[in-house]
Amino acid sequence: MKQGELVGDDIMFNLVSDIVTVKPSWLLDGYPRTINQANRLINLLEEIAKPLHAVLYIKVDQELIIERITNRLIHEPSGRTYHKMYKPPKVAYKDDVTGEDLIQRHDDTLESVKKRLEQFNSYAFPLLDLYKKMGILYEIPSPSSDIGYIKMHEELNLLTEKLRKKTQ
Numbered sequence: 001m002k003q004g005e006l007v008g009d010d011i012m013f014n015l016v017s018d019i020v021t022v023k024p025s026w027l028l029d030g031y032p033r034t035i036n037q038a039n040r041l042i043n044l045l046e047e048i049a050k051p052l053h054a055v056l057y058i059k060v061d062q063e064l065i066i067e068r069i070t071n072r073l074i075h076e077p078s079g080r081t082y083h084k085m086y087k088p089p090k091v092a093y094k095d096d097v098t099g100e101d102l103i104q105r106h107d108d109t110l111e112s113v114k115k116r117l118e119q120f121n122s123y124a125f126p127l128l129d130l131y132k133k134m135g136i137l138y139e140i141p142s143p144s145s146d147i148g149y150i151k152m153h154e155e156l157n158l159l160t161e162k163l164r165k166k167t168q
Contacts, residue, residue, distance in 0.1 A: 013040050021048055033123050038130060053163050055131040057124075058152060060142045062117055069113045073102040 012031060019026055021044075032038040045052055071084040075095040082089045082102060089095065093102050107116070131137035140155050 009034060009036050009040070012037060013044075016041065017044055020045065020050065032127065035126050035130065038127055052134075052136060053166070054159055055137050056152070056155070056159075057128055057131075057137060057139045058142050059139050064144070065117065066110065066113050069108050070110050072108055073104055075100060075102055 012033075016028065016031055020041075032041050042052060067085075068083070071086075073082040073084065073089065073093065074080070075082075075098070077100065078095070078097070080095060080097065081087075082096075089102060091099070094100065095102055106112075128137060138155060138159060140151050142151060
């Protein structure tokens with residue numbers, strides 16, 4: 001995991017299956033990440049009669065993702081985050097609270113972020129196709145964090161109401 005690799009399918013499946021078999025409802029964020037994980041989850045949910053009702057995909061322009069991540073600064077001891085353009089520290093590269101140095105994570109470089117996005121795309125697009133074919137994919141365009149949050153909130157409210165009616 002420290003090298004940015006994904007956690008193995010078996011480990012993730014065991015963690016998730018413990019939750020979905022016990023809890024009456026749940027929301028998974030970032031899982032499944034592979035077709036194998038998706039198929040295992042779908043099969044499990046069919047076995048326990050808890051079908052997958054919806055998959056949300058927050059669609060963010062990848063150039064915006066690159067801009068956000070490559071300009072991120074972190075105060076390591078506290079975890080406080082800053083952004084060079086959108087939330088700069090009062091004093092360049094210094095934490096507003098302690099005055100200590102801010103760092104840029106070693107994997108927040110342009111090259112590293114592009115590599116991570118390529119890896120994400122190779123996993124995500126086949127999953128999105130699968131969910132689209134199943135008729136459960138809901139895409140939420142997000143041109144910015146603020147607009148994305150508003151759209152996601154609206155979409156979740158509509159989807160919740162739709163699912164509530166469907167399962168009654």
